Amino acid sequence: MRRRLVILAAVLAPLFPSLPTSAAAAPASASETLAVTGARILTAGPAGSLESGVIVIRDGRIISVGQGAPPAGARVIDAAGSIITPGLFATGSLLGAVEIGALGDDLSVNNPQISAAFDIREGLDPASTLIPIARTGGLTSAVVLPQPAGGGFGAHEHDGEVSGGRLTAGGGHELRPNTLFAGQGAVIRLNGAGDMVVRGGVGVVVAFGKAGAQAAGGARGAQIAALKAVLSDVRAFAANRSAWETGSYRELGLSKADLQALVPLVQGRTPLIARVHRAADIRSVLKLAREEKLRLILEGAEEGWMVAAEIARAGVPVILNPITNRPDSFEILGATLENAARLNAAGVTLAFTAPEGAAHRARETRYGAGTAVAWGLPWDAALAAVTINPARMFGVSDRTGSLEAGKDADFVIWSGDPFEPLSTPKAVYIRGEAQDLTTRQTELRDRYKDLGGPLPPAYRRR
Amino acid sequence: MGLVALSLTACASTSGAGAKAGEKSAAAKPLRAGLDPGARPDAFPTTYRPLPSNDFAIVGARAYTGTGQALNNATIVIRSGRIAAIGEGLEPPQGVQVVDARGKWVSPGLIDSHSHLGVYASPAEEAHSDGNELTSPTTPQVWAEHSVWPQDPGFNTARIGGVTTVQVLPGSGNLIGGRGVTLRNVPSRTVQGMKFPGAPYTLKMACGENPKRVYGSKGQAPSTRMGNVAGYRAAWIEAAEYTRKWDDYRAQVGRGEKADPPARDLGLDTLSGVLRGEILVQNHCYRADEMAIMIDVAKEFGYRIASFHHAVEAYKIADLLAANGICTATWAGWWGFKLEAFDSVEANVPLLQAAGACAVIKSDDADLIQRLNQEAAMALAAGRAAGLQISEAEAMAWITANPAKAIGILDQTGTLEAGKRADIVIWDRNPFSIYARTEKVYIDGALTWDRRDPRYQPRSDFDLGQPGEGVR
Numbered sequence: 001m002r003r004r005l006v007i008l009a010a011v012l013a014p015l016f017p018s019l020p021t022s023a024a025a026a027p028a029s030a031s032e033t034l035a036v037t038g039a040r041i042l043t044a045g046p047a048g049s050l051e052s053g054v055i056v057i058r059d060g061r062i063i064s065v066g067q068g069a070p071p072a073g074a075r076v077i078d079a080a081g082s083i084i085t086p087g088l089f090a091t092g093s094l095l096g097a098v099e100i101g102a103l104g105d106d107l108s109v110n111n112p113q114i115s116a117a118f119d120i121r122e123g124l125d126p127a128s129t130l131i132p133i134a135r136t137g138g139l140t141s142a143v144v145l146p147q148p149a150g151g152g153f154g155a156h157e158h159d160g161e162v163s164g165g166r167l168t169a170g171g172g173h174e175l176r177p178n179t180l181f182a183g184q185g186a187v188i189r190l191n192g193a194g195d196m197v198v199r200g201g202v203g204v205v206v207a208f209g210k211a212g213a214q215a216a217g218g219a220r221g222a223q224i225a226a227l228k229a230v231l232s233d234v235r236a237f238a239a240n241r242s243a244w245e246t247g248s249y250r251e252l253g254l255s256k257a258d259l260q261a262l263v264p265l266v267q268g269r270t271p272l273i274a275r276v277h278r279a280a281d282i283r284s285v286l287k288l289a290r291e292e293k294l295r296l297i298l299e300g301a302e303e304g305w306m307v308a309a310e311i312a313r314a315g316v317p318v319i320l321n322p323i324t325n326r327p328d329s330f331e332i333l334g335a336t337l338e339n340a341a342r343l344n345a346a347g348v349t350l351a352f353t354a355p356e357g358a359a360h361r362a363r364e365t366r367y368g369a370g371t372a373v374a375w376g377l378p379w380d381a382a383l384a385a386v387t388i389n390p391a392r393m394f395g396v397s398d399r400t401g402s403l404e405a406g407k408d409a410d411f412v413i414w415s416g417d418p419f420e421p422l423s424t425p426k427a428v429y430i431r432g433e434a435q436d437l438t439t440r441q442t443e444l445r446d447r448y449k450d451l452g453g454p455l456p457p458a459y460r461r462r
Numbered sequence: 463m464g465l466v467a468l469s470l471t472a473c474a475s476t477s478g479a480g481a482k483a484g485e486k487s488a489a490a491k492p493l494r495a496g497l498d499p500g501a502r503p504d505a506f507p508t509t510y511r512p513l514p515s516n517d518f519a520i521v522g523a524r525a526y527t528g529t530g531q532a533l534n535n536a537t538i539v540i541r542s543g544r545i546a547a548i549g550e551g552l553e554p555p556q557g558v559q560v561v562d563a564r565g566k567w568v569s570p571g572l573i574d575s576h577s578h579l580g581v582y583a584s585p586a587e588e589a590h591s592d593g594n595e596l597t598s599p600t601t602p603q604v605w606a607e608h609s610v611w612p613q614d615p616g617f618n619t620a621r622i623g624g625v626t627t628v629q630v631l632p633g634s635g636n637l638i639g640g641r642g643v644t645l646r647n648v649p650s651r652t653v654q655g656m657k658f659p660g661a662p663y664t665l666k667m668a669c670g671e672n673p674k675r676v677y678g679s680k681g682q683a684p685s686t687r688m689g690n691v692a693g694y695r696a697a698w699i700e701a702a703e704y705t706r707k708w709d710d711y712r713a714q715v716g717r718g719e720k721a722d723p724p725a726r727d728l729g730l731d732t733l734s735g736v737l738r739g740e741i742l743v744q745n746h747c748y749r750a751d752e753m754a755i756m757i758d759v760a761k762e763f764g765y766r767i768a769s770f771h772h773a774v775e776a777y778k779i780a781d782l783l784a785a786n787g788i789c790t791a792t793w794a795g796w797w798g799f800k801l802e803a804f805d806s807v808e809a810n811v812p813l814l815q816a817a818g819a820c821a822v823i824k825s826d827d828a829d830l831i832q833r834l835n836q837e838a839a840m841a842l843a844a845g846r847a848a849g850l851q852i853s854e855a856e857a858m859a860w861i862t863a864n865p866a867k868a869i870g871i872l873d874q875t876g877t878l879e880a881g882k883r884a885d886i887v888i889w890d891r892n893p894f895s896i897y898a899r900t901e902k903v904y905i906d907g908a909l910t911w912d913r914r915d916p917r918y919q920p921r922s923d924f925d926l927g928q929p930g931e932g933v934r
Contacts, residue, residue: 102800325934334929360798370896421839
């Protein structure tokens with residue numbers, strides 16, 4: 001790892017002469033104080049934006065964010081001319097749970113004994129090649145969510161195949177889900193290390209609309225009835241646990257593991273993450289949450305702008321992909337690039353996901369944010385949607401999501417406006433440690449950049 | 463096939479020989495047009511007419527010409543739907559309407575050389591799944607234009623993204639998937655009303671995982687990559703034989719001899735068109751080693767490959783592609799959705815450009831087609847990060863001139879040069895910015911989209927009466 005970083009610094013040096021290579025790439029050693037100076041700092045926190053600000057870091061934490069001289073004795077990184085933001089979030093992501101889409105994943109189960117109990121944090125792979133590639137998009141955290149069985153993730157509509165399920169016999173994409181709950185999500189930090197899980201059990205995912213109807217036997221209304229029955233059983237389980245354990249209570253509709261997993265949901269300690277698209281379905285989910293006293297997060301919400309006032313009134317945050325604007329299904333006939341702007345104007349808190357589950361294309365998160373700005377969203381609201389908002393929604397804002405004293409030093413030094421494709425991250429820090437920006441892709445690129453030479457490319461070393 | 467061929471041949475022989483022979487031989491009667499592949503090579507002729515336009519001039523713009531140049535204070539004069547003149551600081555002719563583009567940017571209309579608009583229309587329901595004829599691995603007889611639904615709302619959203627020309631291709635489930643068609647991106651009641659006049663037909667071929675998976679899973683050939691290659695070669699052998707039969711027949715008729723015309727075969731007509739150089743091969747192929755095999759298949763049978771598509775490993779053989787004059791149509795950011803897409807690099811396109819090969823950014827996707835400029839910007843940034851000095855003006859060619867070349871219409875469009883069709887986009891800012899949006903889109907000099915004028919914001923029939931009414 002150390003050797004890699006040194007080489008990385010050597011590669012970066014000619015590109016970014018303003019960044020001292022040793023400072024840009026070397027990890028802060030324990031108890032060393034690091035000060036990053038001279039940049040425009042967009043904190044996504046109470047301090048707002050600071051011209052020529054200073055971030056002071058020690059032991060992986062932010063000591064201070066402000067202006068003025070760096071503390072005496074600190075190792076100084078001159079980031080003049082750069083822009084610093086908090087590390088970005090990939091929300092509604094599949095990172096760590098998929099490597100090559102068509103070869104399967106650890107995102108969904110179709111097992112009636114394990115539905116809500118499926119906890120995606122178990123089985124995530126820190127060695128995934130997707131994680132370093134995501135970092136090159138300025139991402140330092142991800143909210144990884146399970147997918148409903150048969151949901152079609154991995155069935156790509158590009159490549160001329162259009163819907164893998166149609167193309168392959170028994171490809172699994174047409175699998176009918178037989179569980180109401182997809183499982184529980186997790187927040188991870190994208191350091192690719194064994195400690196990457198920051199928080200598990202951050203929400204229980206349920207697909208509504210057409211997908212939910214399928215799970216409940218065919219009709220939307222049936223799913224609402226089925227969920228109410230299950231939630232009633234979970235409350236009964238929580239209140240009569242010992243009787244249930246000894247077999248002296250009535251039979252309940254879920255396995256013990258699932259009942260246990262749903263107790264925090266009915267107690268309002270963990271949110272229901274409702275994957276829902278059509279305006280009418282959003283309304284029925286809002287009503288369900290109100291009646292059942294559930295905390296709620298909407299995901300998808302392509303027609304959210306049509307019920308924006310109701311979502312805002314309920315205080316429910318929304319995860320959306322800002323670039324979804326075609327009537328790709330009969331559930332999103334009202335999709336528009338102005339969805340984010342209109343929801344924000346109504347007072348709804350937003351977080352952004354990226355195409356295809358913000359996994360292989362997670363690095364496009366920042367471009368989606370920029371596109372939302374092009375279509376009317378205030379710039380600061382777009383930054384919040386990829387930093388502090390998802391941190392708050394998933395209960396990690398005490399640690400990350402903004403640049404504030406006491407939080408983990410997760411930040412990015414950008415060459416320019418972080419939403420612009422022609423800007424690049426000069427350095428990405430997670431808990432104060434400069435991350436390696438070498439990826440499998442940059443290794444391939446460099447191996448083939450010059451095609452001459454006496455020996456085949458397989459002999460090349462970086 | 464055998465029986466049909468025999469019966470058709472028998473039928474044709476009783477009615478006599480070909481048209482040319484008629485002059486020399488009283489016995490020879492003209493072949494019915496539908497039985498003669500040469501009689502009406504385009505049986506579904508274009509009815510495209512440019513939308514109404516006036517002569518006008520765009521002044522004061524910063525312009526990417528598509529030829530690698532960037533102009534300041536550019537004037538573009540449009541007469542009769544063509545670019546009459548372009549230059550820095552030109553005085554617009556007296557009396558023509560002037561479009562003030564000071565502070566704006568102008569580019570050629572964008573061209574997507576790999577789209578499935580219309581053949582996989584929105585909404586993506588089974589009823590709209592018309593791009594892969596997965597009943598045989600070799601289906602050169604099918605034509606994408608017969609599947610195109612002109613009301614696909616995706617044509618409108620693509621136009622808002624600045625796309626004025628699209629090549630619509632069949633899917634990649636088959637070794638030989640059928641003919642592609644090049645369309646003007648104008649609202650039309652019929653596909654014929656969109657067909658780009660004079661654009662060559664194209665043929666979709668596919669390597670790799672898709673065909674072998676589709677047919678292997680049915681227990682038939684091909685089930686391996688070597689099976690794929692055997693399939694292409696068998697098809698070209700048949701096509702060469704068919705071509706020879708028709709050549710022989712026409713030679714005999716030309717000599718005034720009595721001759722039986724071969725039975726017409728729609729699929730072999732298309733393959734024969736490729737062998738004659740009239741139909742351009744668009745070859746879906748991810749891996750470098752497979753592309754090298756396909757180049758040799760083409761040499762074996764004497765045809766050319768116009769472009770490889772997806773081609774995420776093109777950078778590994780950039781020299782080979784440059785030497786063979788083959789374009790590569792690919793993405794910057796897409797990778798890893800299947801094994802043969804694992805070795806993508808963001809800098810694929812700039813690495814090809816640096817090697818002197820023809821590089822194209824394409825969409826293959828009804829979302830990405832709306833933002834080809836962003837994808838080009840991502841590729842450009844990746845190239846710069848790799849140390850390649852490429853200008854924005856050069857990168858503009860990846861989504862304009864180069865795709866025009868790859869689909870055989872560079873003499874008509876793809877650049878802002880005098881004499882070309884006036885396919886022009888006015889952007890509110892530099893199109894390599896994430897914040898850029900189109901303000902006006904002209905096709906053949908006609909205004910087809912105007913952000914500020916609802917009269918020029920067409921909507922599909924499908925959108926009427928629906929939530930949002932197609933305002934995307």
